Amino acid sequence: MEKKQSNTAAVRPVPLDFTESQGFDERGTKRLLRKLDWHIIPFMSLIYLLCFLDRTNIGNARLDHLEQDLGLHGVQYNDCLAILFPFYIAAEIPSNIMMKRIRPSIWLTFIMVCWSASMIGQGFVKDYSGLLATRVFLGVFEGGLFPGVNYYITQWYCRHECGFRMAMFFSAATLAGAFGGILARGIAEMNGVSGIAAWAWIFILEGLLSILVSFVAYWAIYDYPATATFLTDKERDEVERRLQADSGHLSNDFNIKYVWQAIKDWKIYIHMFICMAGFCPIYSFALFLPTIIKNMGYTANNAQLMSVPPYVCACFFTIVASWVADRYRQRGIFLLGFQLVAILGFALLVSSGSSHIQYTGTVFAAIGIYPQIPLGLAWNSGNIGGSLKRGTGIAMQVMGGNCGGIIASYVYLNRDRPRFIVGHSILIGVVGTAFFLTLIMTIWCRRENSRRDALAMEVGVQELTEEQKVLEGELADSVPWFRYTV
Template identity: 45%
Template sequence: MTLSSSPSISEKGDVVHVEDGKAAPEGGLYNPHIDVSGIDERALMRKVDMRTVPWLSFLYLLCFLDRTSIGNAKLYNMEAELGITDTQYLVCLTIFFISYALFEVPSNIVLKRLKPSVWLSALMVLWGIMMTVQGLVHNYSGLLVMRWMLGAFEAGLFPGVTYYLSCWYKRSEFGIRAAIFFSAATISGAFGGLLAVGIAEMNGIGGKPAWAWIFIIEGLITIAAGAVSYWIIVDFPDNATFLTEAERTVVIRRLQGDAQFSAAGEKMQWRHIKKALTEWKTYLAMIVYAGIDMPLYAFALFLPSIINQFGYSATKANLLTVPVYALACISTCLVGFFADRYGNRGMYNFILLSIAAVGYIILIASRNAALSYFAVFLAACGIYPCIPNTVAWMSNNSEGTYKRSVALAMVISWGNLQGAVSSNVYRANQKPWYPLGHGLVLMYIGTGLIATATFRFLLKRENARRDRGERDEIIEGREGGFEVNGRFESVEDAKREKGDEWSGYRYTL
């Protein structure tokens, strides 16, 4: 497919094709003087895919591996050798999520101001150092400090990359990329168990126990990956050096044609951040995401321990996590693909959360190891795909680069703060079936179901109001519109000033 023209959006949301690189009547076309007739759009996006998604997915694999490997290390006598109680161990899990949540919004603002190649690479090196030092601690206070620092430096990767990818792809393309990126979390769950078993064979080398070597080896790998990331991570479309000027023009025009009016660039203004902080969609999406993220972290942090309590050894428990995460990875990618192709992200969330709820109902009721093991497959296949699907859903419905950056960070930050809750729900005195932990996770899933249904209903109602013309602005020289919706000199001004609140914008259900 050769791109001979680039689409723009009319005042009512219709596609207006632009011939020979000339701007549409309403203006605003990026680089109107650039001839893009020789650019193959599909080949260009494959080129973009290869430079963005694989390496960023690998980095998230390391990120998720580093934060959850403490669950694998616990099975190799970490608590006893550090002299910490079960309560102290849970505090170490909790404090990670507090610093993680606190630094996500500031990190996304810095990411927009700096180059992703600089900011993301620096964060990786720093958290890799914290991870390595975590294997050198000798007591509870040392582990506590390292978990806080690890959370602070890891905070920027997931919200940063999800926002960064949304700046490269159309709304109908973003979900599968986000799913592939997030599927690294499921791979890290499978890989983490295998890696922990292998590293545990180093027990005693250099006077270090197996659990310490898990932290040290994984930390050193992260430092190395962060160091080379500076030369691998590419920056935003308008200044990506691996593309020609014509290729950058095509990428940005594609986004403009997808109602991403700020794709060509947007100056930092506090009003954009204020919109994210005051919009109802942000806060309802936070509830949706919290209903998914708490179960996710509870699952990831305690799956080895849950399986261990079925009567399996530490090594076998770690190995039995592998097929669970493998199936979750497949489910995540499939949902990302179909949600992009057919839409209805809210409906996918509702179905997936229902599957997860069935899994946890079985876990609460079951007293059979085989049945409980089957239930964790249902839980994983329901929870993991919801994370990238919800992120894509929120991203699809937030226009304006700074607004989307802050809104995504707020949603993800609030969800990750629930990790502090999930870190404390599986108590040692609840062994072997953990009824309290499973019950609280089920409660969060129920909250996610209700919030998802509400979010979808309100978005659908708002689209209907726009279809009826109730949100039309007054445009100079045109008939119709309502003063309460604003008065603008042109449609382009309305798009730029109002973002997704513009009457021609339609929300993704």
């Protein structure tokens, strides 16, 4: 891997129009991207589906008497939700550094085996303390997957191509919600089999499914373009050339100073808050939607099934919106639109006691909140120059997002049943905050690009020496020729 990095850093940037002279015209490039998509995205989506399912299936288990069997009372259930997130957050930056230091196939396989074992163990807990302990281990080992895979995608695709791929990957979270409801409804029929309750079977069977997939992960995950066996030599060169042309001569070296560059970058902190305001309603939704629907008057089994359609709608809009955003190379305007849709959804939940209007509100809320995450991640990652700074910045952003998970664990409290008006109102405020932060970043990026364009007009085209290129390479996205995605 070190050899690959040093070779990449030594190659001079090549203009994108060089593609055709190497046999990769527009049609050839599309074929290459489709080949990458088929070999990378489906398996990444599968393991994230399992990860999100394992993290949020406690919401489905709750309807099958989890609280009663474990003797949970007050906010103890909420505590068990919240305890996962501090450990999840703490694992994210170290995990992305490990992704940079060792092969993704080794690291992702390792954490997947560990969280699957934790999930199976969650099915055998007997009390509150046991559930807390297993949720801690689940957080530690799941924490590296989401930022790790988003960083991994940026190692294969150009900046304007990442959003759609991140959306395909993240759409697995919506499928996990839909699949989880259907699966939980089926597993409910196993109540009492071998003396084990239905809620425990949910944890055990879904954990076993994850661990079976983890056994093939090592062979299914391709590390980097330079070592990808499914690519020809010519295709490997083209993938690396495109990445080089996209990033210019920004450094890809492993040096801790690029971690500190990310930590000191104020823009990443804004994206952290936007991501937190996006993940807060998503986790609230994923953890409590079955309960919310049940309190509309549906039976527990019907509530499991009624939780499926909002996720299906969210999946469709997540993929389509990110594809369109990639096509037009815009992020902020799409984020602003979906944030308004989310506010509308939660407003419908607050404003009416009609089950039909409330259920419509859950659909609008799902459509509004889920596309925000891949759009926001693609926006932030595309606006960070340099490989290690980007990996750290993505991890920081997801850390901020998962702070929203801690808040989400206490948004819907039993005392606010059945309408949960307080919880819905909190989420309106959270998404509204994200709207204003997104607007600020959109305006700033446009103005900064205009300033750099004006500066470039004044200075004109200059040929840099190799020494100047090395110095510029260490500046990441602060180099004058870098333009931000808006």
